[in-house]
Amino acid sequence: MAVSDHVDLATFIEGVKRRNPGQPEFAQAVQEVAEDIFDFIRDKEQYHKYQILRRIAEPDRVISFRVCWEDDKGNIRVQRGWRVQNNNAIGPYKGGIRFHPSVTESVLKFLAFEQTFKNALTGLPMGGGKGGANFNPKGKSDNEVMRFCQSFMNELYRHIGADVDVPAGDIGVGAREIGYMFGQYKRLTNEFTGVLTGKGLEYGGSLIRTEATGYGATYFMQNMLATQKDEIKGKKAVISGSGNVATHAAEKVTQLGGKVLTLSDSEGFIYDPDGIDQTKINWVKDLKNKRRGRISEYVKEFTGAEFHVGKTPWSVPCELALPCATQNELTGDDARTLVGNGCIAVSEGANMPTTLEGVHVFKDAQILFAPGKAANAGGVSVSGLEMSQNSARISWKEEELQRLLVDIMAGIHASCVEYGGRPGSKVTDYVRGANIAGFKKVADAMLAFGVV
Numbered sequence: 001m002a003v004s005d006h007v008d009l010a011t012f013i014e015g016v017k018r019r020n021p022g023q024p025e026f027a028q029a030v031q032e033v034a035e036d037i038f039d040f041i042r043d044k045e046q047y048h049k050y051q052i053l054r055r056i057a058e059p060d061r062v063i064s065f066r067v068c069w070e071d072d073k074g075n076i077r078v079q080r081g082w083r084v085q086n087n088n089a090i091g092p093y094k095g096g097i098r099f100h101p102s103v104t105e106s107v108l109k110f111l112a113f114e115q116t117f118k119n120a121l122t123g124l125p126m127g128g129g130k131g132g133a134n135f136n137p138k139g140k141s142d143n144e145v146m147r148f149c150q151s152f153m154n155e156l157y158r159h160i161g162a163d164v165d166v167p168a169g170d171i172g173v174g175a176r177e178i179g180y181m182f183g184q185y186k187r188l189t190n191e192f193t194g195v196l197t198g199k200g201l202e203y204g205g206s207l208i209r210t211e212a213t214g215y216g217a218t219y220f221m222q223n224m225l226a227t228q229k230d231e232i233k234g235k236k237a238v239i240s241g242s243g244n245v246a247t248h249a250a251e252k253v254t255q256l257g258g259k260v261l262t263l264s265d266s267e268g269f270i271y272d273p274d275g276i277d278q279t280k281i282n283w284v285k286d287l288k289n290k291r292r293g294r295i296s297e298y299v300k301e302f303t304g305a306e307f308h309v310g311k312t313p314w315s316v317p318c319e320l321a322l323p324c325a326t327q328n329e330l331t332g333d334d335a336r337t338l339v340g341n342g343c344i345a346v347s348e349g350a351n352m353p354t355t356l357e358g359v360h361v362f363k364d365a366q367i368l369f370a371p372g373k374a375a376n377a378g379g380v381s382v383s384g385l386e387m388s389q390n391s392a393r394i395s396w397k398e399e400e401l402q403r404l405l406v407d408i409m410a411g412i413h414a415s416c417v418e419y420g421g422r423p424g425s426k427v428t429d430y431v432r433g434a435n436i437a438g439f440k441k442v443a444d445a446m447l448a449f450g451v452v
Protein backbone atom coordinates (compact mmCIF):
# COMPACT_ATOMS: atom_id res chain seq x y z
CA MET A 1 0.00 0.00 0.00
CA ALA A 2 1.33 3.45 -0.82
CA VAL A 3 1.69 5.93 2.02
CA SER A 4 -0.86 8.23 0.36
CA ASP A 5 -3.52 5.49 0.68
CA HIS A 6 -3.42 5.60 4.47
CA VAL A 7 -6.33 7.01 6.41
CA ASP A 8 -5.78 10.50 7.74
CA LEU A 9 -5.81 11.47 11.42
CA ALA A 10 -9.42 12.71 11.40
CA THR A 11 -10.68 9.48 9.80
CA PHE A 12 -8.68 7.40 12.26
CA ILE A 13 -10.12 9.26 15.27
CA GLU A 14 -13.61 9.03 13.76
CA GLY A 15 -13.14 5.24 13.58
CA VAL A 16 -11.99 5.06 17.22
CA LYS A 17 -15.09 7.00 18.31
CA ARG A 18 -17.40 4.83 16.17
CA ARG A 19 -15.98 1.57 17.53
CA ASN A 20 -16.04 2.79 21.14
CA PRO A 21 -19.37 4.57 21.58
CA GLY A 22 -19.88 6.40 24.87
CA GLN A 23 -16.17 6.22 25.74
CA PRO A 24 -14.98 9.86 25.57
CA GLU A 25 -11.96 9.46 27.88
CA PHE A 26 -10.61 6.60 25.78
CA ALA A 27 -11.11 8.54 22.52
CA GLN A 28 -9.40 11.59 24.08
CA ALA A 29 -6.34 9.55 25.14
CA VAL A 30 -6.02 7.91 21.72
CA GLN A 31 -6.39 11.27 19.95
CA GLU A 32 -3.65 12.86 22.05
CA VAL A 33 -1.24 10.10 21.10
CA ALA A 34 -2.36 9.78 17.48
CA GLU A 35 -1.73 13.47 16.76
CA ASP A 36 2.00 12.88 17.28
CA ILE A 37 2.27 9.33 15.98
CA PHE A 38 0.64 10.13 12.63
CA ASP A 39 3.29 12.74 12.07
CA PHE A 40 6.12 10.41 13.18
CA ILE A 41 5.07 7.45 11.01
CA ARG A 42 4.27 9.50 7.92
CA ASP A 43 7.34 8.11 6.11
CA LYS A 44 7.61 4.77 7.98
CA GLU A 45 5.71 2.29 5.89
CA GLN A 46 6.15 -0.74 8.18
CA TYR A 47 4.08 0.83 10.99
CA HIS A 48 1.26 1.52 8.52
CA LYS A 49 1.41 -1.87 6.87
CA TYR A 50 1.12 -3.69 10.18
CA GLN A 51 -1.55 -1.29 11.51
CA ILE A 52 0.43 -0.81 14.70
CA LEU A 53 -1.38 2.19 16.22
CA ARG A 54 -4.78 0.74 15.30
CA ARG A 55 -3.79 -2.47 17.14
CA ILE A 56 -2.43 -0.69 20.26
CA ALA A 57 -5.70 1.24 20.40
CA GLU A 58 -7.66 -2.04 20.56
CA PRO A 59 -7.09 -3.67 23.99
CA ASP A 60 -5.90 -7.30 23.92
CA ARG A 61 -8.90 -7.99 26.11
CA VAL A 62 -11.37 -6.29 28.46
CA ILE A 63 -12.65 -8.44 31.30
CA SER A 64 -15.78 -7.23 33.05
CA PHE A 65 -17.31 -8.95 36.05
CA ARG A 66 -19.88 -8.72 38.84
CA VAL A 67 -18.63 -8.06 42.37
CA CYS A 68 -21.14 -8.92 45.12
CA TRP A 69 -20.47 -8.12 48.76
CA GLU A 70 -22.39 -7.69 51.98
CA ASP A 71 -22.34 -4.37 53.87
CA ASP A 72 -22.32 -4.07 57.66
CA LYS A 73 -26.11 -3.86 57.77
CA GLY A 74 -26.48 -7.16 55.94
CA ASN A 75 -27.51 -5.63 52.59
CA ILE A 76 -26.26 -7.32 49.46
CA ARG A 77 -24.44 -4.83 47.23
CA VAL A 78 -23.51 -5.30 43.58
CA GLN A 79 -20.64 -3.50 41.84
CA ARG A 80 -18.93 -3.89 38.48
CA GLY A 81 -15.25 -4.77 38.21
CA TRP A 82 -12.94 -4.67 35.19
CA ARG A 83 -9.42 -5.53 34.10
CA VAL A 84 -8.28 -4.05 30.82
CA GLN A 85 -5.24 -5.85 29.40
CA ASN A 86 -4.17 -3.45 26.72
CA ASN A 87 -0.85 -4.68 25.37
CA ASN A 88 1.85 -7.14 26.50
CA ALA A 89 4.33 -6.73 23.65
CA ILE A 90 7.24 -5.85 25.94
CA GLY A 91 6.30 -7.56 29.23
CA PRO A 92 3.45 -8.77 31.45
CA TYR A 93 0.46 -6.42 31.67
CA LYS A 94 1.09 -3.91 34.44
CA GLY A 95 -1.06 -1.11 35.83
CA GLY A 96 -3.05 -0.06 38.86
CA ILE A 97 -6.49 -0.82 40.21
CA ARG A 98 -8.83 2.11 40.86
CA PHE A 99 -11.81 2.06 43.22
CA HIS A 100 -13.92 5.16 42.67
CA PRO A 101 -17.59 5.77 41.77
CA SER A 102 -16.47 7.50 38.55
CA VAL A 103 -14.79 4.34 37.20
CA THR A 104 -16.16 3.18 33.85
CA GLU A 105 -14.87 0.98 31.06
CA SER A 106 -13.92 4.13 29.14
CA VAL A 107 -11.80 5.47 32.01
CA LEU A 108 -10.00 2.15 32.45
CA LYS A 109 -9.41 1.76 28.71
CA PHE A 110 -7.87 5.23 28.56
CA LEU A 111 -5.68 4.44 31.56
CA ALA A 112 -4.56 1.06 30.14
CA PHE A 113 -3.76 2.68 26.79
CA GLU A 114 -1.69 5.42 28.46
CA GLN A 115 -0.02 2.86 30.69
CA THR A 116 1.28 0.99 27.64
CA PHE A 117 3.34 4.03 26.54
CA LYS A 118 4.33 4.98 30.08
CA ASN A 119 5.66 1.54 30.91
CA ALA A 120 7.64 1.44 27.68
CA LEU A 121 9.24 4.78 28.59
CA THR A 122 10.57 3.42 31.88
CA GLY A 123 12.88 1.06 30.00
CA LEU A 124 11.62 -1.85 32.13
CA PRO A 125 9.90 -4.94 30.63
CA MET A 126 6.25 -4.13 31.39
CA GLY A 127 3.15 -4.13 29.19
CA GLY A 128 0.09 -1.96 29.82
CA GLY A 129 -3.06 -2.74 31.79
CA LYS A 130 -5.47 -1.15 34.25
CA GLY A 131 -8.38 -2.29 36.37
CA GLY A 132 -10.87 -1.21 38.94
CA ALA A 133 -14.44 -1.02 40.10
CA ASN A 134 -17.18 1.55 40.57
CA PHE A 135 -16.86 1.04 44.32
CA ASN A 136 -16.51 3.97 46.71
CA PRO A 137 -14.28 3.05 49.67
CA LYS A 138 -15.09 6.40 51.32
CA GLY A 139 -17.31 6.03 54.37
CA LYS A 140 -17.02 2.21 54.35
CA SER A 141 -15.79 0.30 57.38
CA ASP A 142 -12.55 -1.70 57.23
CA ASN A 143 -14.59 -4.90 57.18
CA GLU A 144 -16.70 -3.68 54.27
CA VAL A 145 -13.57 -2.74 52.31
CA MET A 146 -12.07 -6.16 53.12
CA ARG A 147 -15.17 -8.03 51.95
CA PHE A 148 -15.26 -5.99 48.74
CA CYS A 149 -11.55 -6.58 48.01
CA GLN A 150 -11.93 -10.31 48.62
CA SER A 151 -14.95 -10.54 46.35
CA PHE A 152 -13.15 -8.51 43.66
CA MET A 153 -10.18 -10.88 43.83
CA ASN A 154 -12.44 -13.96 43.70
CA GLU A 155 -12.85 -13.22 40.00
CA LEU A 156 -9.69 -11.27 39.18
CA TYR A 157 -7.29 -13.96 40.40
CA ARG A 158 -7.90 -16.19 37.35
CA HIS A 159 -6.78 -13.44 34.96
CA ILE A 160 -3.55 -12.27 36.65
CA GLY A 161 -0.18 -13.73 37.68
CA ALA A 162 3.43 -12.72 38.26
CA ASP A 163 4.27 -13.42 34.58
CA VAL A 164 0.82 -12.56 33.20
CA ASP A 165 -0.56 -9.36 34.68
CA VAL A 166 0.61 -7.57 37.82
CA PRO A 167 -1.84 -4.98 39.20
CA ALA A 168 -0.96 -2.23 41.70
CA GLY A 169 -2.75 0.59 43.56
CA ASP A 170 -4.32 3.74 42.14
CA ILE A 171 -7.06 6.12 43.30
CA GLY A 172 -8.88 4.53 46.25
CA VAL A 173 -6.49 1.56 46.37
CA GLY A 174 -3.65 1.97 48.85
CA ALA A 175 -1.72 -0.30 51.20
CA ARG A 176 -4.88 -1.49 52.99
CA GLU A 177 -6.68 -2.60 49.81
CA ILE A 178 -3.53 -4.18 48.30
CA GLY A 179 -3.11 -6.18 51.54
CA TYR A 180 -6.66 -7.52 51.42
CA MET A 181 -6.39 -8.41 47.73
CA PHE A 182 -2.99 -10.06 48.07
CA GLY A 183 -4.23 -12.08 51.07
CA GLN A 184 -7.20 -13.34 49.05
CA TYR A 185 -5.06 -14.17 46.00
CA LYS A 186 -2.69 -16.16 48.18
CA ARG A 187 -5.57 -18.01 49.77
CA LEU A 188 -7.20 -18.87 46.43
CA THR A 189 -4.04 -20.02 44.66
CA ASN A 190 -1.92 -21.26 47.58
CA GLU A 191 0.97 -19.39 46.00
CA PHE A 192 3.15 -16.59 47.33
CA THR A 193 4.26 -14.70 44.21
CA GLY A 194 4.75 -11.09 43.22
CA VAL A 195 1.30 -10.86 41.68
CA LEU A 196 0.57 -7.37 43.01
CA THR A 197 2.90 -4.42 43.64
CA GLY A 198 2.57 -1.75 46.29
CA LYS A 199 2.63 -4.52 48.90
CA GLY A 200 3.53 -3.94 52.55
CA LEU A 201 7.24 -4.20 53.34
CA GLU A 202 6.58 -7.27 55.52
CA TYR A 203 5.28 -9.31 52.60
CA GLY A 204 7.36 -8.46 49.54
CA GLY A 205 6.82 -4.73 49.06
CA SER A 206 9.58 -2.40 47.94
CA LEU A 207 10.99 0.57 49.77
CA ILE A 208 10.09 3.97 48.24
CA ARG A 209 7.15 2.59 46.20
CA THR A 210 4.78 4.83 48.17
CA GLU A 211 6.84 7.94 47.50
CA ALA A 212 7.89 7.10 43.94
CA THR A 213 5.14 8.71 41.82
CA GLY A 214 5.13 12.09 43.56
CA TYR A 215 8.92 12.18 43.91
CA GLY A 216 9.34 11.11 40.27
CA ALA A 217 7.00 13.85 38.99
CA THR A 218 9.08 16.38 40.91
CA TYR A 219 12.37 14.98 39.58
CA PHE A 220 10.90 15.31 36.10
CA MET A 221 10.06 18.96 36.84
CA GLN A 222 13.63 19.43 38.04
CA ASN A 223 15.01 17.89 34.82
CA MET A 224 12.83 20.13 32.65
CA LEU A 225 13.87 23.27 34.54
CA ALA A 226 17.53 22.26 34.22
CA THR A 227 17.24 22.44 30.42
CA GLN A 228 16.51 26.15 30.93
CA LYS A 229 19.30 26.44 33.54
CA ASP A 230 16.63 26.90 36.20
CA GLU A 231 15.65 25.08 39.40
CA ILE A 232 12.78 24.43 41.85
CA LYS A 233 14.43 26.31 44.69
CA GLY A 234 12.68 29.55 45.55
CA LYS A 235 9.64 28.88 43.33
CA LYS A 236 5.96 28.78 44.29
CA ALA A 237 4.15 25.53 43.44
CA VAL A 238 0.44 24.79 43.14
CA ILE A 239 -0.52 21.14 43.63
CA SER A 240 -3.94 19.51 43.33
CA GLY A 241 -5.07 16.36 45.16
CA SER A 242 -4.14 15.32 48.68
CA GLY A 243 -3.60 11.61 48.20
CA ASN A 244 -0.51 9.53 47.65
CA VAL A 245 0.84 11.37 44.61
CA ALA A 246 0.02 14.91 45.76
CA THR A 247 1.50 14.59 49.26
CA HIS A 248 4.75 13.06 48.01
CA ALA A 249 5.08 15.64 45.23
CA ALA A 250 4.60 18.32 47.89
CA GLU A 251 7.24 16.64 50.05
CA LYS A 252 9.88 16.54 47.31
CA VAL A 253 9.14 20.10 46.07
CA THR A 254 9.59 21.29 49.66
CA GLN A 255 12.82 19.29 50.08
CA LEU A 256 14.18 20.91 46.91
CA GLY A 257 13.48 24.40 48.26
CA GLY A 258 10.13 25.16 46.59
CA LYS A 259 7.11 26.59 48.41
CA VAL A 260 3.88 24.56 48.08
CA LEU A 261 0.79 26.75 48.32
CA THR A 262 -2.17 24.42 47.72
CA LEU A 263 -3.61 20.91 48.03
CA SER A 264 -7.14 19.78 47.18
CA ASP A 265 -9.72 17.02 47.08
CA SER A 266 -13.01 16.59 45.26
CA GLU A 267 -14.67 19.10 47.62
CA GLY A 268 -12.31 22.04 47.06
CA PHE A 269 -8.78 23.31 47.68
CA ILE A 270 -6.79 24.79 50.54
CA TYR A 271 -4.48 27.76 50.01
CA ASP A 272 -1.76 28.29 52.60
CA PRO A 273 0.21 31.49 51.88
CA ASP A 274 2.83 30.47 54.49
CA GLY A 275 3.63 27.32 52.51
CA ILE A 276 2.75 23.68 53.22
CA ASP A 277 5.93 22.48 54.93
CA GLN A 278 6.93 18.96 55.99
CA THR A 279 5.10 19.15 59.34
CA LYS A 280 1.90 20.14 57.57
CA ILE A 281 2.40 17.48 54.87
CA ASN A 282 2.78 14.83 57.59
CA TRP A 283 -0.47 16.06 59.12
CA VAL A 284 -2.24 15.74 55.73
CA LYS A 285 -0.87 12.20 55.22
CA ASP A 286 -2.18 11.22 58.63
CA LEU A 287 -5.54 12.89 57.88
CA LYS A 288 -5.92 10.99 54.60
CA ASN A 289 -4.39 7.61 55.42
CA LYS A 290 -5.34 7.08 59.04
CA ARG A 291 -8.30 9.30 59.83
CA ARG A 292 -9.65 9.19 56.25
CA GLY A 293 -10.66 12.85 56.61
CA ARG A 294 -11.24 15.74 54.19
CA ILE A 295 -8.75 18.43 53.16
CA SER A 296 -11.15 21.15 54.39
CA GLU A 297 -10.12 20.16 57.96
CA TYR A 298 -6.67 21.67 57.25
CA VAL A 299 -7.88 25.23 57.88
CA LYS A 300 -9.06 24.32 61.38
CA GLU A 301 -5.56 23.06 62.20
CA PHE A 302 -3.46 25.71 60.46
CA THR A 303 -4.60 29.30 60.83
CA GLY A 304 -3.90 31.64 57.94
CA ALA A 305 -4.95 29.01 55.39
CA GLU A 306 -8.15 29.30 53.34
CA PHE A 307 -10.52 26.61 52.03
CA HIS A 308 -12.16 27.30 48.66
CA VAL A 309 -15.18 25.06 48.39
CA GLY A 310 -15.94 23.43 45.03
CA LYS A 311 -12.93 25.06 43.30
CA THR A 312 -9.67 23.83 41.78
CA PRO A 313 -6.40 25.59 42.71
CA TRP A 314 -5.29 26.82 39.26
CA SER A 315 -6.15 30.48 39.90
CA VAL A 316 -3.45 30.78 42.58
CA PRO A 317 -0.40 32.53 41.03
CA CYS A 318 2.64 30.24 40.84
CA GLU A 319 5.66 29.35 38.73
CA LEU A 320 5.16 25.58 38.99
CA ALA A 321 1.97 23.48 38.74
CA LEU A 322 1.61 19.78 39.55
CA PRO A 323 -1.89 18.39 38.93
CA CYS A 324 -1.98 15.23 41.07
CA ALA A 325 -5.68 14.39 41.56
CA THR A 326 -7.54 12.97 38.55
CA GLN A 327 -8.24 13.15 34.82
CA ASN A 328 -9.52 16.35 33.17
CA GLU A 329 -9.14 18.47 36.31
CA LEU A 330 -7.28 21.26 34.46
CA THR A 331 -9.21 22.84 31.59
CA GLY A 332 -8.25 25.16 28.74
CA ASP A 333 -9.36 28.17 30.81
CA ASP A 334 -7.33 26.96 33.79
CA ALA A 335 -4.29 26.58 31.54
CA ARG A 336 -4.73 30.15 30.23
CA THR A 337 -5.02 31.41 33.82
CA LEU A 338 -1.84 29.59 34.85
CA VAL A 339 0.13 30.89 31.87
CA GLY A 340 -1.26 34.43 32.42
CA ASN A 341 -0.14 34.30 36.07
CA GLY A 342 3.44 33.44 35.11
CA CYS A 343 3.51 29.64 35.38
CA ILE A 344 6.62 28.34 33.61
CA ALA A 345 6.39 24.56 34.14
CA VAL A 346 3.70 21.90 34.60
CA SER A 347 4.41 18.30 35.60
CA GLU A 348 1.42 15.94 35.60
CA GLY A 349 1.43 13.65 38.65
CA ALA A 350 -2.05 12.39 37.77
CA ASN A 351 -3.05 10.60 34.57
CA MET A 352 -4.36 12.97 31.85
CA PRO A 353 -5.31 15.73 34.34
CA THR A 354 -5.10 18.36 31.57
CA THR A 355 -7.79 18.43 28.91
CA LEU A 356 -6.74 18.31 25.26
CA GLU A 357 -7.49 22.04 24.99
CA GLY A 358 -5.34 22.74 28.05
CA VAL A 359 -2.46 20.75 26.57
CA HIS A 360 -2.61 22.88 23.42
CA VAL A 361 -2.60 26.08 25.51
CA PHE A 362 0.60 24.99 27.27
CA LYS A 363 2.21 23.89 24.01
CA ASP A 364 1.30 27.14 22.25
CA ALA A 365 2.66 29.19 25.15
CA GLN A 366 5.89 27.16 24.89
CA ILE A 367 6.09 26.54 28.61
CA LEU A 368 7.61 23.32 29.99
CA PHE A 369 4.81 20.75 30.05
CA ALA A 370 5.31 17.10 31.08
CA PRO A 371 2.44 14.70 30.35
CA GLY A 372 1.56 12.13 33.01
CA LYS A 373 2.79 9.22 30.95
CA ALA A 374 6.32 10.58 31.37
CA ALA A 375 6.15 12.57 34.59
CA ASN A 376 4.29 10.08 36.77
CA ALA A 377 6.13 6.97 35.57
CA GLY A 378 8.21 6.84 38.77
CA GLY A 379 5.50 4.82 40.51
CA VAL A 380 5.30 2.06 37.95
CA SER A 381 9.09 2.08 37.66
CA VAL A 382 9.51 1.21 41.32
CA SER A 383 6.69 -1.32 40.87
CA GLY A 384 8.85 -2.87 38.14
CA LEU A 385 11.74 -2.92 40.59
CA GLU A 386 9.42 -4.55 43.16
CA MET A 387 8.70 -7.29 40.58
CA SER A 388 12.44 -7.82 40.06
CA GLN A 389 13.05 -8.04 43.81
CA ASN A 390 10.17 -10.51 44.21
CA SER A 391 11.44 -12.71 41.36
CA ALA A 392 14.95 -12.74 42.79
CA ARG A 393 13.62 -13.03 46.37
CA ILE A 394 15.73 -10.13 47.57
CA SER A 395 15.15 -6.62 48.93
CA TRP A 396 17.20 -3.67 47.76
CA LYS A 397 18.26 -0.90 50.10
CA GLU A 398 16.59 2.47 50.10
CA GLU A 399 19.62 4.39 48.77
CA GLU A 400 19.90 1.98 45.83
CA LEU A 401 16.21 2.39 44.96
CA GLN A 402 16.35 6.19 45.33
CA ARG A 403 19.29 6.23 42.92
CA LEU A 404 17.47 3.99 40.43
CA LEU A 405 14.37 6.23 40.57
CA VAL A 406 16.44 9.36 39.88
CA ASP A 407 18.20 7.55 37.00
CA ILE A 408 14.98 6.22 35.48
CA MET A 409 13.30 9.66 35.57
CA ALA A 410 16.41 11.19 33.97
CA GLY A 411 16.29 8.46 31.30
CA ILE A 412 12.62 9.16 30.53
CA HIS A 413 13.39 12.86 30.33
CA ALA A 414 16.25 12.18 27.90
CA SER A 415 13.97 10.01 25.70
CA CYS A 416 11.41 12.82 25.57
CA VAL A 417 14.11 15.32 24.60
CA GLU A 418 15.39 12.94 21.90
CA TYR A 419 12.01 12.64 20.18
CA GLY A 420 10.33 15.90 21.26
CA GLY A 421 12.31 18.52 19.42
CA ARG A 422 10.34 20.95 17.26
CA PRO A 423 11.92 23.27 14.72
CA GLY A 424 11.65 26.86 15.91
CA SER A 425 10.59 25.93 19.44
CA LYS A 426 12.75 26.92 22.39
CA VAL A 427 11.42 24.11 24.61
CA THR A 428 11.04 20.36 24.11
CA ASP A 429 7.55 19.16 23.21
CA TYR A 430 7.42 16.54 25.98
CA VAL A 431 4.01 15.23 24.88
CA ARG A 432 5.35 14.44 21.44
CA GLY A 433 8.61 13.09 22.86
CA ALA A 434 6.85 10.75 25.31
CA ASN A 435 4.33 9.56 22.73
CA ILE A 436 6.92 8.76 20.09
CA ALA A 437 9.53 7.20 22.41
CA GLY A 438 6.89 4.99 24.07
CA PHE A 439 5.27 4.06 20.76
CA LYS A 440 8.53 3.16 19.05
CA LYS A 441 9.52 0.59 21.64
CA VAL A 442 6.14 -1.16 21.70
CA ALA A 443 5.72 -0.90 17.93
CA ASP A 444 9.10 -2.43 17.15
CA ALA A 445 8.36 -5.39 19.44
CA MET A 446 5.00 -5.84 17.70
CA LEU A 447 6.68 -5.79 14.30
CA ALA A 448 8.97 -8.60 15.45
CA PHE A 449 5.94 -10.76 16.36
CA GLY A 450 4.14 -10.38 13.04
CA VAL A 451 0.37 -10.27 13.00
CA VAL A 452 -0.82 -11.94 16.23
Ligand code: NDP
Binds near residue numbers: 171325329379380
Ligand atom coordinates in the same frame (compact mmCIF):
# COMPACT_ATOMS: atom_id res chain seq x y z
P1 NDP B 1 -5.38 8.79 45.97
O1 NDP B 1 -6.64 8.02 46.07
O2 NDP B 1 -4.32 8.60 47.00
O3 NDP B 1 -5.72 10.35 45.93
C1 NDP B 1 -6.52 10.88 44.92
C2 NDP B 1 -6.71 12.36 45.19
O4 NDP B 1 -7.36 12.94 44.07
C3 NDP B 1 -7.59 12.64 46.39
O5 NDP B 1 -7.21 13.83 46.99
C4 NDP B 1 -8.96 12.74 45.75
O6 NDP B 1 -9.91 13.48 46.48
C5 NDP B 1 -8.64 13.45 44.47
N1 NDP B 1 -9.67 13.13 43.47
C6 NDP B 1 -10.03 11.90 43.04
N2 NDP B 1 -11.04 11.99 42.16
C7 NDP B 1 -11.31 13.30 42.06
C8 NDP B 1 -12.24 14.04 41.29
N3 NDP B 1 -13.11 13.45 40.47
N4 NDP B 1 -12.23 15.41 41.42
C9 NDP B 1 -11.34 16.03 42.25
N5 NDP B 1 -10.44 15.37 43.00
C10 NDP B 1 -10.43 14.04 42.90
O7 NDP B 1 -4.81 8.51 44.51
P2 NDP B 1 -3.35 8.70 43.94
O8 NDP B 1 -2.71 9.87 44.60
O9 NDP B 1 -2.68 7.40 43.97
O10 NDP B 1 -3.64 9.02 42.41
C11 NDP B 1 -3.82 10.36 41.91
C12 NDP B 1 -3.60 10.38 40.41
O11 NDP B 1 -2.27 9.91 40.11
C13 NDP B 1 -4.54 9.50 39.59
O12 NDP B 1 -4.75 10.11 38.33
C14 NDP B 1 -3.71 8.24 39.39
O13 NDP B 1 -4.13 7.51 38.26
C15 NDP B 1 -2.34 8.84 39.18
N6 NDP B 1 -1.23 7.94 39.40
C16 NDP B 1 -1.03 7.33 40.61
C17 NDP B 1 0.05 6.50 40.79
C18 NDP B 1 0.37 5.91 42.12
O14 NDP B 1 1.48 5.37 42.27
N7 NDP B 1 -0.49 6.01 43.13
C19 NDP B 1 0.97 6.16 39.68
C20 NDP B 1 0.73 6.93 38.48
C21 NDP B 1 -0.35 7.75 38.36
P3 NDP B 1 -11.17 12.74 47.13
O15 NDP B 1 -10.62 12.04 48.35
O16 NDP B 1 -12.12 13.82 47.45
O17 NDP B 1 -11.70 11.77 46.08
